[in-house]
Amino acid sequence: MIDVHNRSEITSPAPNTAESARRRVVIVGGGFGGLACARALGGSDVDVVLIDRRNHNLFQPLLYQVATAALSPADISEPIRQSLARYRNIGVILGEVQDIDVEHQRVVLREGLPVSYDQLVLATGSVYNYFGHETWPSIAPGLKSNREARQIRERLLLTFEKAEITADAAKRKALLTNVIVGGGPTGVEMAGSIAELGQFLIKRDFRNLSRNEFRVLLLEASPDILNGFDVKLVRYARQRLEKMGVEVRTCSPVETMTPTSVVTRDETINTGCIVWGAGVKASPVAQWLGIEAGQGGRVPVEADLRVKAFSNIYVVGDAALLPDDNGKPLPALAQVAKQEGHYLGRMLRHPPTNAPAEPFRFRNRGATAVIGRNAAIFESGNWKLKGFPAWILWAIVHVYLLINFEKRMLVTVQWIWLYLTRQRGARVIDEYGA
């Protein structure tokens, strides 16, 4: 067990230059929020320790393209150490947080290692909400990590392989029926990509499958998809999806599911692949802190992102519950997490004072969703865009936001190749049966 008060063990530039007197900020989570916070603290005279159970930060907006074999995990992932390597005041720990000992001001890791903090930033994000159904996560994985994306990719590709050698027409039809639960941007993007992938594979790669056996269903519990977007854009998106062969079923909450079927109020759908994209809930931050969680398991925070009950604990990103000017909670979006993290990092550069901090203000950069080839929607304030222009804008923005020059090149090459040939280059199934 390491006494992490002795910085030399964990985060000093070199083991022999410990400076125990310095203030230490511990950040839990290396997603958009945590990383932005760490970067904003980079080069300051504060010691920073970032803890994550992944070694990489993930560009989640493109994760659906990993799940649909357009990109590889590494194309949208960067080692957190690499992202922060140039800041010698920041150390990184790969570990899983088990609990927080607020009394002794330390984070307890599963590895048994306690990490002491002067100030604590919780940026643990959110997980998919299966509303208490314990079997559903394994039946219908959601898009949160590379592992899940690869799992979805493998299942998806296997349905075609199995269908190809299946004589039983009913079984083949079921194998070729894909169900996406949740009509948010992720669900829409998955539905569109799977439709394009399937059409292409059946036309080009498989000899015994016909396109009219192939189905993609998008199930949404509420009356419409893409909740929050302008109605005109939503109507356009829905029409495009249906033109691509996606069957959009609104007002269709899932009642139960098995690995081979999904049951809604109106029908039982036999399926070979189920993807979950319906609602998220915050990671167990509230539980760690022993306080009551707000809506969606999120932790209510002050205007400076501080948790009310504590003077030195902050929450950013999906895990934080902060009302905007209209009193509506800020959405669980990358741009919110990023701005909150940056704001907090800037603030924590300075020693704590009693003076009230400048409150956090969210600047909305707009919302976007891709439906498919040449089709996307983009909305920022009163500026609304759809179709090819929105799609190009989406592509440019996402390449621009990507991790580094190498990843931008890799993704651009693969997108151009995909656009010209419709070939999705990452159609890899690991050794079968192995």
Place this chain on the structure above:
Amino acid sequence: MIDVHNRSEITSPAPNTAESARRRVVIVGGGFGGLACARALGGSDVDVVLIDRRNHNLFQPLLYQVATAALSPADISEPIRQSLARYRNIGVILGEVQDIDVEHQRVVLREGLPVSYDQLVLATGSVYNYFGHETWPSIAPGLKSNREARQIRERLLLTFEKAEITADAAKRKALLTNVIVGGGPTGVEMAGSIAELGQFLIKRDFRNLSRNEFRVLLLEASPDILNGFDVKLVRYARQRLEKMGVEVRTCSPVETMTPTSVVTRDETINTGCIVWGAGVKASPVAQWLGIEAGQGGRVPVEADLRVKAFSNIYVVGDAALLPDDNGKPLPALAQVAKQEGHYLGRMLRHPPTNAPAEPFRFRNRGATAVIGRNAAIFESGNWKLKGFPAWILWAIVHVYLLINFEKRMLVTVQWIWLYLTRQRGARVIDEYGA
């Protein structure tokens, strides 16, 4: 169960155009040999069915770069269906061969599906030979599939993460000690890459590790590494490896191993990561055919690659045992498999005759191995090359041989980035503990 005599079930362009009369060639294995054979049969009036338990062919010469986080699996993999999509007379089955029913001329798949053949080509390649030690494969994975490469990558990267938070110096030293078993090209390439990766990570990404704690050992049972290469080149390779900090141990057969240690005649090495690259043996082809296997489990074949005991069964690649002009068996190399496959495919385009076939002749395109940055060896006949020129030649040849334009671009981008920044872009560890 499908009667595959009715081609419409499996390989016809469309279910309604069965032509049962045509000769059918079944190829087992979609590696270099099987794929070359299928391609050579493309567009002929022969029905071809290719069976593999992977959905992709793998450019194995670069697999070590996946294991060392320089490339992603998809960069060196292509779906077999995609490779053969343009040949409408070829069908592909993702399945695992269980046995071959030579009497009824059919291949039996684990999926219970029998696939009938008129002529059978076995291109099942080879697996690593652990000389009967059952626990070793899981302790020391070899480089044969993307899954194993990813497994090695994850273990390798985790040793640094664990060492970073380990106070116990002995434990940290063991975690940072890597053992590669087998001094062939793969072993040398792995040793060199791991050395470069480790040096960089410790210098740049980790705060509590020092380079003198990091070790890479290359164990070879025979008196020297790179058996078969010119002695001068071998001496050069060995010097380069040692300059890079790799400890080359010849005459050091492994006597036993545990997940945390390797025991040779002279020493016990505590280690965090063991990679196996010592000798291969052919897949169970001989067993399937109920005949006696030759050296290394390979099946002895005639000059036309036919198995002596059968008139319509052929073996190509690593699984085939064919002597060269000097009576020495042709090595288990990609170029041998490729040439054999192509030769056989051309031959099988024509109906079987009693006239003796033109015997297969291997054209040696030379052998090469990479040691590291700017260092490789290349040998073709009397033409010997080492150092930077050999390295450049190696890079150009391998990019040229790659699957398609997209992959060439992707690999080139990543190699240039790696060369300029020393950053290995695929340092992804899946969710920890998950």
